[in-house]
Amino acid sequence: MTAPAYPPKPSPGDRIAVISPGAGLPGLFPRPYELGLERLREEYGLEPVEYPATRRMGSTPRERADDIHAAFADPGIKAIMASIGGDDQITVLPFLDRELIRANPKPFFGMSDNTNLLAFLRATGIVAYHGASVMVELGRPGAMHPQTADSLRAALFTSGPYELRPAERWRDVDRDWADPATFDAEPETRPGTGWTWLNADRVVEGRSWGGCLEILGWLLMADREVAHDLTEYDGGVLLLETSEDMPSAKEVFWTLRNMGERGLLRRFSALLMGRPKTWSFEQPNSPEAAARYAADQREAVLSAMRVYAPNTMIVFDVDFGHTDPQLVIPYGGIVRVDGPARRITVTY
Structure with a gap:
């Protein structure tokens, strides 16, 4: 390509x-x-x-x-x-x-x-x-x-x-769109927790690919819009985030494991993992249950990456997924992940 x-x-x-x-x-x-x-x-x-x-x-x-x-x-x-x-x-x-x-x-x-x-x-x-x-x-x-x-x-x-910055305040609890009172005021937010960095001893600059993990799994199963020559992704930045369907930690691990078996994970030099959505109308988690869900998902990601891409730089809780705020990231464009400076810069 x-x-x-x-x-x-x-x-x-x-x-x-x-x-x-x-x-x-x-x-x-x-x-x-x-x-x-x-x-x-x-x-x-x-x-x-x-x-x-x-x-x-x-x-x-x-x-x-x-x-x-x-x-x-x-x-x-x-x-x-x-x-x-x-x-x-x-x-x-x-x-x-x-x-x-x-x-x-x-x-x-x-x-x-x-x-x-x-x-x-x-x-x-x-x-x-x-x-x-x-x-x-x-x-x-x-x-x-x-x-x-x-x-x-x-x-x-x-x-x-354009430099991305950790959310100062964020949320993942929704209100009912069918209720007119929902639109009377802004939703409640909570203080930001920053990003978590691993293997952050280098600077990576490359083209991005990825998106919603569940949809990527479907694309891989259908063999659509994924390069057969995996060198296409060498040195790139992988974007992953999960939706309001809130896949279990096992499902997240299985999807990443199978991406690893295909040889995908090791191609990317950095992984930006979106802050997981931990609440939905179908699963209205308490704050404690939400924290457990997020921790379990992070461990699932780490378990797969330790096996298939142990040296890849990872940044957790980047605000680009199904949570609020949502930072815009160029897809296929240039993303620079500066580990020593703890900075993420995209090119619009």
Whole structure:
């Protein structure tokens, strides 16, 4: 594969496509979606453009692929953002026209199930952006988290280095979007705990790959958008984070073990592990249970890395996954992990 290229950036006043490559949840929960659109207009100066499947649950994979094609092909659209994730975007990939998208590169923002499209774009030669969906990050009650807002602004409109910083305050407990009272005030947050560094005796600079661990597992099983020549990932930075489905420590270990057996883990010079989401509506953990879950996940990651990539530099609890704030990371772009200085810098 050739090295992905950064697509041209939008400017305030430009049009941005809002699509639902995974699930049409804006149709079920209009409040956070409309709030996110309002912030795109008022805080970022961008004009959102919707597509036929954006608000429609149950759209077919081909219909969602048609929206992706239309957004990339329209010369008046300068960037693309997912409304939210989902769980079946992998079924959209076979319908995508790689040459059409390659000929019309644009910045794409999304995460979670959008790991599928991020990996597709990287393999197509386009740098995309892990983070910032309309409903979750822009539709946050009360206000966007300031670190999310600043990171997104830099990723949207600027080029060059941007230093990521540990969350000053964070959260992973959600409130019900169906309850209007949810949007009366900002969600409760707790003090940040910083990042944890291992093997931090060197500086690594390389292209990123990865995303939501559950989605990566599916891509690997389906053998889609993963390079067969694993030298593609040599010296790179692996991004991993887990979703609100809260996979068990065993599942996390098994996925990483199998990535290790494939020879993937040892290719990367650094691993950024996202702060795990430890609470969900299906599993509303107490603070004690949440701490145990996070500790068990960290040990699962370490158990796999000790076997398959013992010298890889690891940074735990980086704020780029399903927790809040969500720092935007270029996917396929350059990430610099400076162990001695304990600094992470991305190139937007």
